[in-house]
Amino acid sequence: MTDVVTPPTSPVSRERSKEIKRLSVISTARQVRVLSRAELTELTGLSPATLTPLVRELIAEGYLIERGPGASRAGRPRAMLEFNPRAELVAAVSLEPSRLSCEIADSDGTVVAHRTVRLAGDIIDTICRSVPELAGDGLPALRGVAIAAPGVSSGGAVRLAPSVGLVEGRPIGEAVQRHLGVPVVVDNDVNLMAAGEHAAGAGSDVADLLLLHVADGIGAGLVLDGQVRRGAGGAAGEVGFLPLDPADRGHDGVGPFEARWSENAVAERVVALAPGRRPDAPVAALVELARADERAAAYLDEVLTAWSRLIVSCVCVIDPGRVLLSGAAAQLDDPAVDRLQALVAAAAPSTTEVRRAVLGDRAVLHGAVSYALSAAATGLPTLLPTP
Template sequence: MNTAVRPGSPAGLRDANRRRVLDTVREAGAPTQAEIAASTGLAPATVSNIVRDLGAAGLLEAGDEVRGGRRVRAVRLVRGAGLVAGIDFGHRHVRVALADLADPAAAAGHADPPACTEVRADLGEEHGVDDGLATAARMLDEVVARAGVRRAALRGAVVGLPAPLDVATGVVGASGVLPGWVGVPVAGRVTEHLGVPSWVDNDATLGTLAEQRWGALRGVDDGLFLKLSDGVGAGMVLAGRLYRGPDGTAGEIGHVAVDPGDRFAAVCRCGHRGCLETLVSTRTVTAMLEPLLGGPPTVADVVARAQEGHAPARRVLADTGHHVGAALAGLCTVLTPRRIVVGGELAQAGDLLLAPLHAALEAAALPGTTRTATVVTAGLAEHAPVLGALALAFDRCALRT
């Protein structure tokens, strides 16, 4: 299941109005229907109908209270009545997080991410879709038990994948880092494994959504989020809106050819030579240093050695930042983003990566287009994609009544 309503359609207007009412109740705590109408600008009759519908769905409840010596009817969110799950798959890991639809952080404009229970597990590099989803299902049972809530209260899940995919069908594209998932309509498989409605999206897009709502892109109208891990992807915020492209595959910057003229450049998973991902993925970074560090290092090992002054590690991280900055230059010349947020495993390198990235960006982009652009690490660190999955689950599940 991966359907979405058009913003201008009657269903889109209905969903937007329901979201406004839910956000107002989350922010105000226990407003009256008159206060909801005043805050949202909706007609009192519209608010009454929405409160009734969301009450029937078990999300809202109305009760009498005495305030200032008079009796009023206040509207509240029903705690524990609706839970959502976010699932973030990587090449070698899966994260599962659980949150309450009634969490105030689910409201648009809230500054803090939601309180959630989260677990992480390693996966085999060649895991298939059924093995991965079976692991995620077991982890979800674990996180539900840890949170002490009812499994029946789960209303839906959003899955993030490091792969291009068609948002209309949820089918995974061929150039992702999960070969065992290619061509699979993942949303339907998730529903089969978890028994709840589900949606699927690109992990970099979800990371962008989380950073826009609660992290380093909050309040930024034009910005980029880069996920530098086993795969390399980007998400874009343009004029305050998350940009997905016409088919949902925008942002695959890892497959930009940075050296297309070199006939001996490394062959990428997508079949082309010289893609950015062949130069800056975590696999490439750690492989270059393995002979010098006496064994296969992790990214954390590389960063630690670089911080200690290890010259080869510092050089590899600097070159990585340079390649990313050079690849971003054309995009920045066209879009002029005000902030570039770097996430994924390589973000832990901090200025060892960001300083050469920014220098290469300024050297290659049109003069002036990067003057006001800042380059920062992700505010939500490695949790951005799974929090983005929760953000999308908040939006989708709260409106399914």
């Protein structure tokens, strides 16, 4: 008697298999932008029989636009397909002291709409109301949301963010995702800046970098092997908590290092040196003041020495090779950056290049777009960064 052999069941359902193929077509078209059906077949490895209905669906959904025939060396010119970046929209939400900034961008990172909302009520309610309102008629094309918070993020929960009223962990990501029905990424704002500079800024040509962001607090974003690293508890880069002496413990979510060397601390000293209103750009004001005031010059050297110690401490552990100065630190002029570079070079155990970040406020957007599109491209219901 001959046994009947039952073919093994595929571990991938037919629906999931189709979705994987669909995402492959979208990803390829997004990268190439304009291509023929034959080129799409070659690049995806899908047969014409499989590709034809997928392309038809994507044209109907607005992902692909049919264009006129392209140039051909031989035979009849082929009809071309063009990827439509507006078919995929993402929302970048930045939590800031007393306000929330929200931007809707397409897959090219082009901002479609922008709005700043005062944080007068619950943060989650404000996000869930602001994103759909800002997306408007484009809401069906929303593929993901990235939320940047000035604190520690793990699994979509945010803590140690006193400037926005989030000291204890709160599951922002889960609540927003449940309400909006799209993948939601929640991460530290400096991590998003680092991701943005790595994707489209001063770190686009390296695989490893450290972004040092000086603002009300001081934080670092770390990219190693092309990936943002968050640490076991999501607190990698919280360099503002570097202890200055054995008694330092931090207070109310503010670290001892950032309490002494943040933008706020510099602003207080600048006002003490030159009484008047607080300058909008304290570090730039200090650099200018230091040109004619010996006390200001001495304090600027203290700031550079402190920041160099912080950078060297990081270099000793992770050896990023390149450090990008962001926020108030990017206000340093060329001589000050050169001085900081010299201080780092004199103490670091390996060659470390110090330069300014270039994207400014746009770094968070570029990082958020990258995060949100990655979340959408997985085809999974969620992508909340965890350690």
